[in-house]
Amino acid sequence: xxxxxxFELLAQSRRALASDGPPPVATPFDRVLSATRGxxxxxxxxxxxxxxxxxxxxxPEVIEKAKAALDELGSGTTGSRMANGSYASHDALxxxxxGAFGWPSAMVFSTGYQANVGVMxxxxxxxxxxxxxxxxxxxxxxxxRMSKAQTLTFRHxxxxxxxxxxxxxxxxxxxxxxxxxxxxxxxxxQPPLQEFVDVKNKHGAWLLVDEAHSFGVFGDKGLGLTxxxxxxxxxxxxxxxxxxxxxxxxxxxxxxxxxLELLRLASRPYxxxxxxxxxxxxxxxxxxxxxxxxxxxxxxLKRNMDRLYEGARAAGFxxxxxxxxxxxxxxxxxxxxxxxxxxxLLDQGVYANLMIPPATPNGLCLLRLSLSAAHTDADIxxxxxxxxxxxxxxxxxVAEA
Amino acid sequence: xxxxxxxxxxxxxxxxxATAPDRVGLDRDMPLSTAAGLDSVQIMNLVMEIEDTLDIxxxxxxxxxxxxxxxxxxxLTKMVQSKAGGTSV
Numbered sequence: 001x002x003x004x005x006x007f008e009l010l011a012q013s014r015r016a017l018a019s020d021g022p023p024p025v026a027t028p029f030d031r032v033l034s035a036t037r038g039x040x041x042x043x044x045x046x047x048x049x050x051x052x053x054x055x056x057x058x059x060p061e062v063i064e065k066a067k068a069a070l071d072e073l074g075s076g077t078t079g080s081r082m083a084n085g086s087y088a089s090h091d092a093l094x095x096x097x098x099g100a101f102g103w104p105s106a107m108v109f110s111t112g113y114q115a116n117v118g119v120m121x122x123x124x125x126x127x128x129x130x131x132x133x134x135x136x137x138x139x140x141x142x143x144x145r146m147s148k149a150q151t152l153t154f155r156h157x158x159x160x161x162x163x164x165x166x167x168x169x170x171x172x173x174x175x176x177x178x179x180x181x182x183x184x185x186x187x188x189x190q191p192p193l194q195e196f197v198d199v200k201n202k203h204g205a206w207l208l209v210d211e212a213h214s215f216g217v218f219g220d221k222g223l224g225l226t227x228x229x230x231x232x233x234x235x236x237x238x239x240x241x242x243x244x245x246x247x248x249x250x251x252x253x254x255x256x257x258x259x260l261e262l263l264r265l266a267s268r269p270y271x272x273x274x275x276x277x278x279x280x281x282x283x284x285x286x287x288x289x290x291x292x293x294x295x296x297x298x299x300x301l302k303r304n305m306d307r308l309y310e311g312a313r314a315a316g317f318x319x320x321x322x323x324x325x326x327x328x329x330x331x332x333x334x335x336x337x338x339x340x341x342x343x344x345l346l347d348q349g350v351y352a353n354l355m356i357p358p359a360t361p362n363g364l365c366l367l368r369l370s371l372s373a374a375h376t377d378a379d380i381x382x383x384x385x386x387x388x389x390x391x392x393x394x395x396x397x398v399a400e401a
Numbered sequence: 402x403x404x405x406x407x408x409x410x411x412x413x414x415x416x417x418x419a420t421a422p423d424r425v426g427l428d429r430d431m432p433l434s435t436a437a438g439l440d441s442v443q444i445m446n447l448v449m450e451i452e453d454t455l456d457i458x459x460x461x462x463x464x465x466x467x468x469x470x471x472x473x474x475x476x477l478t479k480m481v482q483s484k485a486g487g488t489s490v
Contacts, residue, residue: 153445360442
């Protein structure tokens with residue numbers, strides 16, 4: 001009898017993925033050379049499996065600001081925002097985030113995961129309800145688990161199902177926070193945000209949009225799907241991360257309600273953790289400024305997305321989303337095919353993400369490609385040519401068998 | 402009481418047919434995640450089907466606390482009873 005016995009199923013799943021080459025899960029990188037190039041197992045590869053949507057991780061201005069902060073303010077704050085970890089730069093970043101949305105309040109968290117957990121566990125409490133999309137990210141589920149509110153789910157991207165759930169809550173709908181994401185990272189699909197807004201307004205519920213994957217990508221200023229849909233006046237909270245388009249690590253919540261400030265006294269994941277290091281904050285501030293004025297980056301990213309979606313479909317792949325987005329999830333028939341595609345793509349110098357159950361919705365096996373504004377036309381050509389080759393080879397194998 | 406139990410058991414059967422047809426005849430006292438072979442996503446889809454049929458909303462923590470379909474059936478029965486204004490158990 002061991003405390004580790006319960007992990008046997010996980011151990012089995014890991015063994016099933018074992019192979020001679022690099023592991024497809026937690027793939028070790030020898031080095032990362034740029035926003036779009038890395039070295040895996042001694043081989044230089046094109047990175048098409050990061051969340052580096054605007055390609056800012058190596059931007060000279062971001063690096064320069066981060067280095068300067070390291071020299072001037074030291075390597076870490078060694079304390080919580082509640083104690084000694086609130087520097088002028090943390091405060092400045094919060095003002096800049098709030099200013100970008102035109103709202104009175106923003107809070108910075110040490111990771112995106114903590115932003116969701118920290119907001120949901122404190123904003124919604126005993127006697128209130130969290131009503132979340134069933135395909136929500138683990139950080140949303142964990143925020144619910146930590147909250148004393150009851151948690152209900154509605155069917156993924158289904159406003160009608162949300163309507164029914166709110167209807168059943170009756171008057172309690174007014175004490176309910178509905179949670180959706182601006183872009184779902186597994187299938188790369190987007191929510192029908194206008195319909196969700198109409199439903200929550202009908203019942204007087206509150207709305208939080210997690211723009212982790214959509215911040216920087218959508219909207220004229222890059223604020224996310226909410227901005228792109230012209231719905232900034234209709235939401236109560238936007239949560240986001242620094243570790244995707246903003247090229248650092250950390251998270252944030254912005255709100256048109258000035259009372260968000262009170263969470264600084266109530267949110268345990270905000271209070272009981274060290275604040276982000278000064279270098280991270282300085283790099284993020286510079287990245288934020290580049291994101292807000294980054295229309296050209298979004299144009300290049302959109303061009304890349306449109307080309308990849310069109311090319312992958314033309315090659316015969318089924319994609320997880322109708323609408324092109326920065327994530328293109330190729331739906332494959334089973335685990336073996338997905339694994340095989342992952343290895344073949346790597347052999348051809350392209351790193352993507354293998355996504356398999358239980359991490360995926362509806363037991364799907366996916367090969368997930370994510371794009372960056374730093375990808376060139378030639379990079380997209382390379383990815384598409386690799387995909388076409390793999391598809392052709394696989395079709396031939398199936399025909400022979 | 403008996404009627405509600407029958408209604409709940411029938412809703413579970415219908416939901417299995419819709420979401421995991423190969424598991425319809427499974428032993429409802431088996432632990433869901435291991436012996437019954439349903440993963441967390443299948444269990445969630447199953448419950449969403451049941452919610453539609455019974456016109457109730459099942460909190461996520463009810464799922465975390467139930468380990469077999471029969472345990473789930475007991476919880477659902479209580480929820481349907483309380484919706485119908487029946488006496489609580």
